[in-house]
Amino acid sequence: MVEESSIFGKGFTVRGGDFANAGEVSCKVRNILKEIGINSDIIRRVAIVAYEAEMNVVMYAREGTLSFEVTPDRIKLVMEDEGNGIENIELAMQEGYSTATDEIREMGFGAGMGLPNIKKNSDDFKINSIVGKGTRVEVTIST
Amino acid sequence: MKLSEVQKILQAEVLCGEESLDLELDTACGSDLMSDVLAFTKRGALLLTGLTNAQAIRTAEIADIKAVVFVRGKRPDEGVIKLAESKNIPILATRFLMFESCGMLYENGMVGVSQLKEAVGDG
Numbered sequence: 001m002v003e004e005s006s007i008f009g010k011g012f013t014v015r016g017g018d019f020a021n022a023g024e025v026s027c028k029v030r031n032i033l034k035e036i037g038i039n040s041d042i043i044r045r046v047a048i049v050a051y052e053a054e055m056n057v058v059m060y061a062r063e064g065t066l067s068f069e070v071t072p073d074r075i076k077l078v079m080e081d082e083g084n085g086i087e088n089i090e091l092a093m094q095e096g097y098s099t100a101t102d103e104i105r106e107m108g109f110g111a112g113m114g115l116p117n118i119k120k121n122s123d124d125f126k127i128n129s130i131v132g133k134g135t136r137v138e139v140t141i142s143t
Numbered sequence: 144m145k146l147s148e149v150q151k152i153l154q155a156e157v158l159c160g161e162e163s164l165d166l167e168l169d170t171a172c173g174s175d176l177m178s179d180v181l182a183f184t185k186r187g188a189l190l191l192t193g194l195t196n197a198q199a200i201r202t203a204e205i206a207d208i209k210a211v212v213f214v215r216g217k218r219p220d221e222g223v224i225k226l227a228e229s230k231n232i233p234i235l236a237t238r239f240l241m242f243e244s245c246g247m248l249y250e251n252g253m254v255g256v257s258q259l260k261e262a263v264g265d266g
């Protein structure tokens with residue numbers, strides 16, 4: 001996905017069930033964007049998108065890759081995972097809809113706000129999922 | 144409101160970030176649900192939560208939350224304190240419950256996120 005005009009791009013692996021490190025990849029992305037000198041309101045939006053997507057992979061998938069790319073006019077984030085996928089995307093996108101287990105809820109997640117949060121913070125949002133295979137979330141935020 | 148005032152009002156113990164008590168906080172948010180925190184807080188906020196795991200700290204970093212107060216006498220383990228130190232996020236612990244803690248701060252002039260919005264929007 002790296003384009004010619006790309007200023008910066010990188011990919012990270014996110015492991016499903018790895019609650020000890022859950023969120024650290026997004027924290028790294030945030031720090032890289034800070035170093036590049038991106039506007040802090042933009043960074044906050046990118047970080048929230050990355051974090052919600054990362055937590056979803058940790059909670060619901062086997063393994064995922066978070067890649068991001070910075071070009072002069074936008075930041076693009078792609079989270080692609082191998083997992084069970086989402087059967088009904090329309091339902092999953094609804095605020096409050098969650099299949100989180102009690103264990104996940106005890107960790108502070110399962111409000112059913114993650115995907116809606118991702119969409120709200122995006123300028124462009126795409127989600128594709130194949131049941132039994134995995135899910136792909138692609139987000140663009142203009143800078 | 145300064146973090147040092149928050150500490151005094153909540154009779155809180157400083158678990159890390161003693162050197163940051165001078166921090167100025169614009170607003171506060173109380174929640175145990177991290178996605179709600181990400182959806183409804185503004186940068187520069189104080190987070191009050193009963194969730195004492197690493198996720199509370201990482202959520203704070205992601206949302207540009209300046210400081211965290213653990214309510215209901217809950218204590219994080221050493222690893223969580225270390226994580227907060229490494230991210231430069233001060234953490235306090237109070238024995239007061241969530242409702243009491245929020246109420247005490249509110250009574251002393253701390254505003255919520257929606258009030259902050261109005262204040263900014265209406266000039």
Ligand SMILES: Nc1ncnc2c1ncn2[C@@H]1O[C@H](COP(=O)(O)OP(=O)(O)OP(=O)(O)O)[C@@H](O)[C@H]1O
Pocket residue numbers: 052056057059060061081083084085086092093097098099100108109110111112113114115116135178179
């Ligand atoms: N990567 C994924 N793989 C499989 N299922 C997913 C994935 N992401 C989301 N889901 C499903 O969609 C539902 C809604 O996701 P969403 O992120 O909005 O809320 P949540 O994760 O349940 O709670 P919160 O994000 O508020 O902690 C999840 O409960 C889960 O069933």
Ligand SMILES: [Mg+2]
Pocket residue numbers: 052055056110113114115
């Ligand atoms: Mg989620």
